[in-house]
Amino acid sequence: MEIQQIIVDLKWRHRGQKHPYGDSHYECEIHTQDNLSDEDILCLTNEKGRLPYKEWKEKNGNINIYFKGYYTIQKTPYGYFYHGVYPYDD
Numbered sequence: 001m002e003i004q005q006i007i008v009d010l011k012w013r014h015r016g017q018k019h020p021y022g023d024s025h026y027e028c029e030i031h032t033q034d035n036l037s038d039e040d041i042l043c044l045t046n047e048k049g050r051l052p053y054k055e056w057k058e059k060n061g062n063i064n065i066y067f068k069g070y071y072t073i074q075k076t077p078y079g080y081f082y083h084g085v086y087p088y089d090d
Helices: 038-045 053-058
Strands: 008-017 024-032 070-076 079-086
Touching (some): 008 038, 038 079, 053 070
Antiparallel strands (some): 008 024
C-alpha cells in the first residue's frame, strides 16, 4: 500500500442553518492541486454519512435515507467545492 501525502487547505464558507427552521448547510472550499476522490473529500471535511445527491434523490421516499442528508462535490479552479445538507428536523 502506497501512502501519498497531499497538501490541502480547507476554507469553510458556511456551517449550520441559514435561517430558523431551515436545513443545515455545510459549504467548504478545498484548495489543492491533488486529485481527490469523493471518499477523500468526505474524510477531510469530516462529513461522512451523507449520500451523493443523485442517490439521495432516487431514494427520497425512505424517511431514514431522507434525514441522512446529501452532498455535492464540484471541481473548481482552486480544487473542489463541497456542499452538504442535513434536512431540518425538530
